[in-house]
Amino acid sequence: MQVLRSTASALGLGIALLSGSAAGQGSNSCSGAQPIAGFGSFAFNTISATTDAGTCNMQQDVWFRWTAPSTATFTVTTCGTAGFDTMLAAFSNVTCPPTGQIACNDDSCGLQSTIVFAAISGANYLIEVGSYPGSGGGTGSIVVSLGGSTGGCANPATGPDVIVGDLNGVQNYGQVGGMYAYSIGTDSCNVGDTELNWFANNNQHPVIGQNIYRLKDGRFQQLGQSWLKHGFTALQLNLCCSCQSSGTGTRLGVGCSDPYGAGLNGSQGGLGPRSEVNATTGAFLYPFGAQGASGDSIYKRCQVPGADIDPTLNPTAAYYGEAQYVTPDDAAAGNGTNNASWRPLSRSGFSLNVTSSTRRAEPAVMAWKAADPTVDVQIVDVPNEGRLWVASNCYQGTGGTYRYEFVVFNLNSHRSVRSFTVPVGVGANVINAGSSFPRSHSGEAFANTAWTAQTLADRIVWSTDTFAANPNANAIRWGTTYSFWFESGNAPEVKTGTLGLFRGGPQADPAVSVCGPMGGMGQPIVTNYCTATANSTGQLGSITAQNIDLNARTMELAAANLPASVFALSIVSRTQGFVANPGGSSGNLCLSGTIGRYFGGAILQTSGAGTLLESGSLDLMPIPPNGVAVQPGDTWYFQYWHRDIISGLGIPTSNYTDGVRVIFP
Numbered sequence: 001m002q003v004l005r006s007t008a009s010a011l012g013l014g015i016a017l018l019s020g021s022a023a024g025q026g027s028n029s030c031s032g033a034q035p036i037a038g039f040g041s042f043a044f045n046t047i048s049a050t051t052d053a054g055t056c057n058m059q060q061d062v063w064f065r066w067t068a069p070s071t072a073t074f075t076v077t078t079c080g081t082a083g084f085d086t087m088l089a090a091f092s093n094v095t096c097p098p099t100g101q102i103a104c105n106d107d108s109c110g111l112q113s114t115i116v117f118a119a120i121s122g123a124n125y126l127i128e129v130g131s132y133p134g135s136g137g138g139t140g141s142i143v144v145s146l147g148g149s150t151g152g153c154a155n156p157a158t159g160p161d162v163i164v165g166d167l168n169g170v171q172n173y174g175q176v177g178g179m180y181a182y183s184i185g186t187d188s189c190n191v192g193d194t195e196l197n198w199f200a201n202n203n204q205h206p207v208i209g210q211n212i213y214r215l216k217d218g219r220f221q222q223l224g225q226s227w228l229k230h231g232f233t234a235l236q237l238n239l240c241c242s243c244q245s246s247g248t249g250t251r252l253g254v255g256c257s258d259p260y261g262a263g264l265n266g267s268q269g270g271l272g273p274r275s276e277v278n279a280t281t282g283a284f285l286y287p288f289g290a291q292g293a294s295g296d297s298i299y300k301r302c303q304v305p306g307a308d309i310d311p312t313l314n315p316t317a318a319y320y321g322e323a324q325y326v327t328p329d330d331a332a333a334g335n336g337t338n339n340a341s342w343r344p345l346s347r348s349g350f351s352l353n354v355t356s357s358t359r360r361a362e363p364a365v366m367a368w369k370a371a372d373p374t375v376d377v378q379i380v381d382v383p384n385e386g387r388l389w390v391a392s393n394c395y396q397g398t399g400g401t402y403r404y405e406f407v408v409f410n411l412n413s414h415r416s417v418r419s420f421t422v423p424v425g426v427g428a429n430v431i432n433a434g435s436s437f438p439r440s441h442s443g444e445a446f447a448n449t450a451w452t453a454q455t456l457a458d459r460i461v462w463s464t465d466t467f468a469a470n471p472n473a474n475a476i477r478w479g480t481t482y483s484f485w486f487e488s489g490n491a492p493e494v495k496t497g498t499l500g501l502f503r504g505g506p507q508a509d510p511a512v513s514v515c516g517p518m519g520g521m522g523q524p525i526v527t528n529y530c531t532a533t534a535n536s537t538g539q540l541g542s543i544t545a546q547n548i549d550l551n552a553r554t555m556e557l558a559a560a561n562l563p564a565s566v567f568a569l570s571i572v573s574r575t576q577g578f579v580a581n582p583g584g585s586s587g588n589l590c591l592s593g594t595i596g597r598y599f600g601g602a603i604l605q606t607s608g609a610g611t612l613l614e615s616g617s618l619d620l621m622p623i624p625p626n627g628v629a630v631q632p633g634d635t636w637y638f639q640y641w642h643r644d645i646i647s648g649l650g651i652p653t654s655n656y657t658d659g660v661r662v663i664f665p
Contacts, residue, residue, distance in 0.1 A: 026062030026129060028052070030096035033063035033126055039144050039362065039377070040370050041081065044129050046137035051130070052097075056089035056104040060137040061130030065094055066144065068119035070379065075116050075145050076127060079109035080357040082140025084131060088113040091126040098126050106132060146338070146362050156254070159333025161192030162206060164323045164341035165240045166358045171262035172351045173297040178306045179441075180350055181298035183226065183266025184210040186323045187259045188252065189240035189360075195251040197329045198234035198258075203286035205231040206327035207277060208265060209479045210302050211438065212345070212352070213364045214309075216317040218393065220368040220407055222438045222481040223309070226302035227271035230288060231327075234258040240360075266301050268294040275445045279412035279478035280386045282331030290443065300442045309350055318371060319345040319352060322364035324479050326412070336412050337387045340479075342367050365391045365409045365481060380499065380510050386413025386478070388499060394492035394515035400523040401431075401487040404515065408499065409481040415507070417476035419463035419500030420484055425493075425519025429633055429663050430455050433486040435462050437474065447474045451482075459516075460486060467502050475502040489665050490522030521632060524548045525663040530578060530590035530639075532658040536563050536647045537610060541587075541657035543640050550632065550664055553619065557598065559612040559640045559657055566606050568642035570598040570614065576637050576661065583654075586646065590639050590659030598638060612640065618664075635663045 026044040027034045030052045036042050042064065049060040068074065078086040085107075093100035102125075103115035111132075119125060131137050166187040173181040186208055190196045197204045207228040214223050236245035239257035246253035264270075272288030290300070307313055324340040342364035346355040359366060368391055369375040380388045389409040397403040408420055424430055433453040440446040447470065451462045462484050465473035476482045497514035501507070526548075532540040539561035547556045557570050577592025599616035606612055618630040630636065640657040 026064055028062055030063045030098060030126065033065040033094070035065050035067070037067040038069045039146060039366055040373065041141045041143050043139070043141050045139045046130060047139065049130070049137055056087055056101065056128060057133065058087035058089070058128065058130030059133050061128050064127045064129070064142070066125050066127050068121055068123050068125065071119070071121045072146060073116060073118050075114060077108070077114040077143050078112040078129070078140055079114055080112070081143055082112055082138060084138030084140070085111040085135040086113045086140065087130050087132055088115045088142070089128040090115055090117050091128070094124045094126050098128070143359070145359055156191060156193040157333070157335050159192050159335060160190060160194045160196035160329045161333065161335035161338070162196055162252070162325045162327060162330045163189050163191055163240075163338050163361050164325060164358070165189035165257050165360060167321050167323055167341065167343040167354055168259060169262040169354055170321065170345065170352045171266050173266065173301060175306055175350070176296050176298045179298050179303050180306055180309060181301040181303050182212060182224070182352055183262045183301050184321045184323055185260060185262035185265055187239050187257050188325055189257045190252045190254060191240060192333065192335060193254060194333070195246050195253055196234075196327065197250070198231055198252050199250050200232035203284055204328060206325045207231070207272065207284060208260065209274065209324045209326070210265060211322040211364065211479065211481070212302055212304055213320040213322065213367065213481070214314070214317050215320070215368060215371055216314055218372070218403065219405055219483065219485065220365070220391070221436050221483045224302045224304035225274075225438045225480060227300040227442060227444070228274055228277065229260065229265045229267075230270050230272055231260070232270070268300050271300040273444050274477065274479065277326060277478070278414045279326045279336070280331065280414040282326055282328035282336065295442070303439065303441050306350065309347065311347065311349065319347055320364050320367040321345050321352070321354065326478075331412075340364070340411060363389055363409050363411060365389050365407055368407070378512055380512050382413050382415060382501070382507050382510060385415055385505065385507055387411045388413055388417065388510070390499070390512050390514070392514050397487060399526040400489055401525050402489070402491055402517065404486050404488065404492065404517070406484040406514065407481050408476055408484070410476045410478050412478050414478065414503065415505050416478070416502035417499050418466060418473065418502040419461060419498075421459050421461045421498040421500070422514050423459050423495040423497065423516045424455070424488075425490060425517050426458055427519050427632065428488050428490040428517035428522060429525065429665060430460055430486050430488050430517065431525060431663060433460060435482060435484045437482045438480055445472045446477065447472055449474050463500065467504065473502070487525065488517040488522065489525045489663065490517035490519070492516065493518050521550065522665040524550070524665055527661045528658050529576065529661055530588060530659040532656060533587050535561075535586070535642075535644050535655045537561065538647070541640065541642065541655065543638060543657040543660045545638060545660050545662045547615070548662065548664070550618065550630065553617055553630070554615060555618055556613065556615040557638060557640075559606075560610065562606045562610040562612065562640075562642050562657070563644055564606060564608045564610050566643040568604045568606055568612060568640055569601065571595055571639050571641055572598040573637050574635070576659065585654045585656065586644060587654070587656035589656060591637050606642065630664050632665060633663075635661060637661050
């Protein structure tokens with residue numbers, strides 16, 4: 001099993017190196033080269049840089065010391081990310097002056113540059129960024145990606161090797177029943193040293209899948225997926241590198257590219273089901289299911305629920321497109337692990353369009369890391385079978401919670417994934433567990449049954465049916481990404497999770513490093529709930545639980561936005577509820593079940609500013625006079641009742657704040 005670490009320390013806990021889109025500028029000195037790691041975009045500024053002792057004959061250079069996240073081939077490029085005449089070099093020896101030059105380039109794409117070189121996991125390399133002599137400096141970014149993906153043919157793979165060279169456009173088809181449909185155009189590139197088969201009317205051609213993703217409030221999710229476009233003719237163009245034409249449409253030549261527009265990739269008659277494809281071997285059925293069939297405007301196309309893209313519901317969300325090619329001869333050559341690429345999408349109403357540039361040979365999960373460098377990304381290979389990607393981000397949330405966010409992307413494992421296990425420290429509290437997945441549609445055989453989440457004493461397990469119980473269960477199949485999440489009052493630490501495989505086989509269920517909550521007493525989780533109604537001040541009364549210490553058995557309650565100098569009291573229950581205008585009140589009672597007075601039932605008076613603050617013992621009294629002591633893991637609900645008047649009428653009444661839920665550690 002290969003595991004790729006994309007941050008300097010595990011899972012974003014105490015990151016020591018800049019990673020992803022970190023705001024690095026590069027060092028003017030080779031000896032002080034700025035440390036970076038993994039994939040992503042890294043800013044540089046050479047405007048005031050001097051010329052150091054590099055050997056690529058560039059001027060006004062800056063330096064990075066890059067740590068390789070895996071043993072693989074990597075691309076470093078300024079194509080599309082700098083506005084001046086750049087040059088790039090890489091060195092295997094990190095001493096200065098540098099020796100062991102392994103790559104040097106000028107003018108790979110216009111006046112910008114690209115280098116491709118092999119690296120060893122954990123090893124350090126010097127990357128030099130500068131300008132062509134006499135051209136002056138500037139600002140920009142270097143983009144580090146997996147594979148020989150931007151130039152490709154500078155270091156061709158053995159055998160045919162198809163990648164997505166570009167996501168070239170999006171076609172928008174409107175909606176049916178609140179489901180919107182899209183298709184994404186793709187340019188394929190053969191970056192191998194052998195021609196790639198592209199025969200129509202049999203099973204020796206590529207199939208092309210398209211996916212759409214959203215990043216919203218720190219959560220990365222796949223929203224939709226298409227059926228598969230079956231290739232039929234290959235042109236011989238030069239998008240990725242110099243094309244050696246095959247002279248025929250039945251093979252994509254070495255270094256050649258072939259464009260399929262968004263309209264062509266959305267042509268319904270040429271779309272077949274994903275369920276007929278083994279992405280590990282590249283084998284698929286031909287003729288394919290529903291061949292030639294068409295339907296309404298969303299049939300077979302990449303379908304996204306309207307609520308997930310509505311600008312009014314998702315004002316700050318970011319969107320991404322992803323495409324993937326699968327074909328038998330590429331898989332047989334062992335080159336099936338670089339076949340997915342992604343690109344940011346802009347949104348106008350419910351329409352989507354490509355923007356920025358395509359990130360080649362890496363899946364869309366890397367868009368999450370590009371947007372947030374604290375995201376940890378790993379590659380997990382099922383030996384002799386297929387590749388999975390696992391990404392996670394675990395961080396301090398609000399109200400005493402830590403957020404735990406995960407995604408699992410199955411690139412090409414035919415065995416697929418039916419369960420995902422995250423260890424939990426004994427005594428940790430876990431709440432709000434959930435998951436999401438892209439919906440199968442248009443008659444595809446796969447189920448859309450939601451995964452179940454089971455929280456046990458030492459782990460949380462999400463799962464779907466076994467293969468034996470249901471061969472069409474909602475497993476994480478090739479080309480799809482599932483998202484998982486929960487919250488806890490306990491801080492994260494590195495643990496070992498498990499990916500449970502769906503189909504049988506000789507390989508064991510792979511382990512993967514993830515973050516999970518520590519055990520023992522963590523932080524209390526404090527969450528406000530239940531909307532208050534405006535009181536005579538015109539404001540909504542609010543309650544806060546704070547300074548909670550279960551060891552000392554003390555807590556404070558505070559309230560704000562209340563009328564000045566009125567009587568009030570705190571109430572408590574083990575049960576959340578909602579009753580509008582109870583007993584003629586003007587507010588909402590947010591408790592139910594047995595309700596008692598908190599802190600001994602003292603009658604309080606609000607301050608001149610309409611606030612309250614009280615503290616006391618955590619031995620609660622919902623059934624006076626018998627106190628009930630709070631226990632670790634308990635959940636209690638609190639609220640303030642207060643006197644009020646009906647505005648404008650002067651009629652006495654009462655009202656309530658909102659409610660607050662406290663989950664004690």
